[in-house]
Amino acid sequence: MGATPVLEEIPAAPARRRRRSPEASIFLVLVAIALLFEVLGWIVVGRSFLANWQRLQVMILQVAVTGIIAVGVTQVIITGGIDLSSGSVLGMTAMIAASFAQRSDYARAVYPALTDLPIVVPVAVGLLVGLVAGLINGTLIAYTAIPPFIATLGMMVSARGVAKWYTHGQPVSGLQDGYAAIGSWVWPVFIFLSVALVAHVALGHTRYGKFTYAIGANAQAARVCGIDVGRHLIKVYAVAGLLSGLAGVVQSARAITGQAGMGVMAELDAIAASVIGGASLAGGVGRITGTVVGTLILGVMTSGFTFLRIDAYYQEIIKGVVIVGAVVADQHRQRRRLKP
Amino acid sequence: MLLEVEDLRKEFPGVLALDGVSLRLQAGTVHAVMGENGAGKSTLMKIIAGIHPPDAGTVRLRGRPVQLGSPREALQHGIAMIHQELNLMPSMTVAENVWIGREPLTRLGFVDHGELRRRTAELFLGLGIETEPSLSVGELSVAERQMVEIAKALSRDAALLIMDEPTSAMTETETRRLFDIIRELKAQGKGILYITHRLNEVFEIADEISVLRDGRRIGTRPAPEITPEELIRWMVGRDLTQLFPRGESTVGRVVLSVRELGLEGRFRGVSFDLRVGEILGVAGLIGAGRSNLAETLFGLTPASSGTIEIEGRVVVIAHPSDAVRQGMAFLTEDRKESGCFLPLDVLSNLTLAALNRRFVRAGFVDHAEAASEGRRLAASLRLRTPGLDEPVMNLSGGNQQKVLIGRWLLTGPRILILDEPTRGIDVGAKAEIHRLIAELAREGAAVLMISSDLPEVLGMSDRIMVMHEGTVTGFLDRDEADQVRVMTLASH
Numbered sequence: 001m002g003a004t005p006v007l008e009e010i011p012a013a014p015a016r017r018r019r020r021s022p023e024a025s026i027f028l029v030l031v032a033i034a035l036l037f038e039v040l041g042w043i044v045v046g047r048s049f050l051a052n053w054q055r056l057q058v059m060i061l062q063v064a065v066t067g068i069i070a071v072g073v074t075q076v077i078i079t080g081g082i083d084l085s086s087g088s089v090l091g092m093t094a095m096i097a098a099s100f101a102q103r104s105d106y107a108r109a110v111y112p113a114l115t116d117l118p119i120v121v122p123v124a125v126g127l128l129v130g131l132v133a134g135l136i137n138g139t140l141i142a143y144t145a146i147p148p149f150i151a152t153l154g155m156m157v158s159a160r161g162v163a164k165w166y167t168h169g170q171p172v173s174g175l176q177d178g179y180a181a182i183g184s185w186v187w188p189v190f191i192f193l194s195v196a197l198v199a200h201v202a203l204g205h206t207r208y209g210k211f212t213y214a215i216g217a218n219a220q221a222a223r224v225c226g227i228d229v230g231r232h233l234i235k236v237y238a239v240a241g242l243l244s245g246l247a248g249v250v251q252s253a254r255a256i257t258g259q260a261g262m263g264v265m266a267e268l269d270a271i272a273a274s275v276i277g278g279a280s281l282a283g284g285v286g287r288i289t290g291t292v293v294g295t296l297i298l299g300v301m302t303s304g305f306t307f308l309r310i311d312a313y314y315q316e317i318i319k320g321v322v323i324v325g326a327v328v329a330d331q332h333r334q335r336r337r338l339k340p
Numbered sequence: 341m342l343l344e345v346e347d348l349r350k351e352f353p354g355v356l357a358l359d360g361v362s363l364r365l366q367a368g369t370v371h372a373v374m375g376e377n378g379a380g381k382s383t384l385m386k387i388i389a390g391i392h393p394p395d396a397g398t399v400r401l402r403g404r405p406v407q408l409g410s411p412r413e414a415l416q417h418g419i420a421m422i423h424q425e426l427n428l429m430p431s432m433t434v435a436e437n438v439w440i441g442r443e444p445l446t447r448l449g450f451v452d453h454g455e456l457r458r459r460t461a462e463l464f465l466g467l468g469i470e471t472e473p474s475l476s477v478g479e480l481s482v483a484e485r486q487m488v489e490i491a492k493a494l495s496r497d498a499a500l501l502i503m504d505e506p507t508s509a510m511t512e513t514e515t516r517r518l519f520d521i522i523r524e525l526k527a528q529g530k531g532i533l534y535i536t537h538r539l540n541e542v543f544e545i546a547d548e549i550s551v552l553r554d555g556r557r558i559g560t561r562p563a564p565e566i567t568p569e570e571l572i573r574w575m576v577g578r579d580l581t582q583l584f585p586r587g588e589s590t591v592g593r594v595v596l597s598v599r600e601l602g603l604e605g606r607f608r609g610v611s612f613d614l615r616v617g618e619i620l621g622v623a624g625l626i627g628a629g630r631s632n633l634a635e636t637l638f639g640l641t642p643a644s645s646g647t648i649e650i651e652g653r654v655v656v657i658a659h660p661s662d663a664v665r666q667g668m669a670f671l672t673e674d675r676k677e678s679g680c681f682l683p684l685d686v687l688s689n690l691t692l693a694a695l696n697r698r699f700v701r702a703g704f705v706d707h708a709e710a711a712s713e714g715r716r717l718a719a720s721l722r723l724r725t726p727g728l729d730e731p732v733m734n735l736s737g738g739n740q741q742k743v744l745i746g747r748w749l750l751t752g753p754r755i756l757i758l759d760e761p762t763r764g765i766d767v768g769a770k771a772e773i774h775r776l777i778a779e780l781a782r783e784g785a786a787v788l789m790i791s792s793d794l795p796e797v798l799g800m801s802d803r804i805m806v807m808h809e810g811t812v813t814g815f816l817d818r819d820e821a822d823q824v825r826v827m828t829l830a831s832h
Binding site for chain 1: 638640659660661663665670677678680681682683684691692693695696700703704707
């Protein structure tokens with residue numbers, strides 16, 4: 001303690017040892033897992049895991065939709081909250097957006113009078129539905145005393161209900177090619193990474209981001225600083241809802257159908273990706289870069305297990321262990337870094 | 341000799357917290373351990389209480405070496421720590437808290453609540469504690485909770501009590517009562533290790549005083565053989581020229597004018613004027629409504645009656661953002677609870693309150709400008725930190741407080757409300773904060789300073805407003821104020 005310098009004594013760019021950023025270490029975990037599958041691949045099935053362009057493409061495509069949600073969920077987690085509704089909101093928007101994207105030559109359209117609409121309509125509807133769900137979450141949390149867990153649990157159940165009620169469980173099919181194009185090729189990955197980039201800049205370099213971290217670190221202190229905590233929380237949950245809506249659009253476009261069961265459990269994958277990426281459920285801590293890497297880790301694991309032909313039951317068991325293990329390791333590392 | 345520790349060493353990653361510290365404690369005496377924040381006092385106490393294992397060194401109890409692997413083991417050896425952050429369960433009753441884990445049972449195995457209350461009452465009687473055992477702990481004041489903690493420790497036959505700044509949240513009267521209890525404990529032959537920052541207390545209650553600095557013991561003396569000046573020199577390693585650097589003040593026009601302000605159930609009919617360059621001290625006992633008044637002025641709990649005028653215009657302050665817009669700043673009483681963003685870095689902590697008006701261009705934060713302002717400010721605050729990117733939770737209490745003051749300086753406030761600005765802060769940092777406050781007033785800020793530290797209020801204020809049970813009982817000018825007058829008004 002004695003040697004802590006008064007700040008004026010140290011240069012503007014301190015020459016001290018840079019500590020490795022949390023993202024760097026989580027990235028190393030990603031590399032380690034990938035290499036582990038590579039080695040196991042040669043041993044177990046006698047083939048390379050990584051040197052397969054198609055596998056890598058499928059791998060990242062599979063997690064792109066989860067990744068889009070995770071970008072929103074991470075922001076919510078940074079405020080010290082949680083969003084359990086993202087998977088259900090995805091399902092609800094997938095149904096509703098798809099119903100505005102149907103072709104006129106499809107016999108069982110939801111709205112026979114509203115077919116062959118410009119693609120911008122279903123996209124806008126999807127985003128709007130997600131946004132409204134997020135606004136409801138945020139308003140409940142900001143202006144009633146209920147905790148985010150409960151508010152978004154309610155939304156999780158209700159939004160799934162809407163998804164099922166909307167067509168009484170029937171899938172929404174006969175979508176236009178233009179709509180399907182949104183989910184084709186690597187567009188989902190491109191959308192995921194663009195969303196992540198925007199969120200990364202917003203969190204690190206704007207007032208919105210600074211306030212988000214501040215509220216998560218200490219909501220009462222944020223209030224004293226003159227931040228309108230309630231209004232800001234509504235914004236953050238609205239962003240998360242908007243991204244769930246976007247994920248619903250991408251998912252239905254990719255599958256070229258809207259189904260009421262879309263996004264079941266996706267909220268948990270998104271939370272897992274955030275937390276593996278270093279976000280703290282206690283609030284105030286978390287980075288989008290970490291979340292992107294966390295999403296990729298989930299993707300590599302799913303893909304790797306399939307590659308090794310490990311039974312789906314084992315996959316889930318191991319995935320659960322990895323999620324908890326990642327967080328335990330991370331907390332251990334952080335504790336060591338900090339003084340008692 | 342009740343306790344002897346020898347050559348204790350404890351290293352945390354990157355910090356040598358204790359470097360060969362030895363200490364002895366006689367039964368029936370109070371040994372005060374003093375030192376600046378970060379000197380190693382808390383680490384030493386935590387080792388003795390079994391919370392941290394030492395890296396090297398021995399602890400002997402009544403001549404026999406003991407291994408203290410956990411607080412539970414320490415307790416079995418008769419060592420109890422009264423924590424600064426209290427470890428009571430607020431929703432349970434006083435009696436339940438005292439006997440938790442050792443509840444008397446009826447023949448059927450249910451908790452015998454009658455017996456529980458009776459035992460507690462008996463225990464309290466022996467100590468002169470007047471708290472009702474059936475109240476829930478959540479309803480008690482901080483001081484009363486402290487008493488309950490002490491009673492709890494004694495109910496476990498503790499022979500050695502460790503008290504970590506027990507009076508930091510207590511009023512004068514409560515402190516008196518605690519000291520009476522400590523004297524009673526001494527008479528019963530208990531040994532007490534007492535951590536404090538308050539000089540006047542230590543001379544009143546301690547038999548021996550040890551000072552730690554930078555993990556080493558600087559010295560130990562019987563209390564009557566050391567002067568306050570010497571003690572300060574031991575603690576900070578240099579002379580503090582002036583304890584209260586309040587020069588001549590030039591008080592100007594009225595900035596803040598409060599009339600008949602009230603908040604249902606907290607305070608009522610509060611009227612005062614605050615002028616440019618003035619430090620108005622607010623004295624009173626805990627529960628007098630001083631902090632409530634500050635929170636109302638700042639819009640955290642909007643007033644239920646009365647008016648607030650700033651620069652001659654009536655303003656409505658319904659939210660802290662209104663207050664900030666009016667050029668007000670509020671250093672809250674509880675650094676951790678409502679001040680610091682602990683996981684965030686120093687720079688974020690410094691700039692957050694100013695972000696609504698500064699450092700932002702077209703929605704984007706100008707990091708370069710914020711960092712250069714931050715560095716300038718850190719230097720003028722004499723902030724001790726490895727860098728602006730250090731999480732604030734790694735800073736000592738005094739430095740955290742400086743960060744919070746810096747945060748408000750960046751907003752360029754006209755009116756500063758300070759609630760216990762130096763609570764729990766070591767002597768060196770305290771003097772620096774006093775210097776800062778005086779400087780701000782000199783530069784034209786109007787300062788409202790709430791403090792339970794009487795020498796601080798007397799030394800810093802141009803005028804003192806005294807409150808008692810939600811009303812203002814009087815104003816005292818600088819030259820007519822003394823300890824007795826203030827306490828008379830405060831206890832009415």
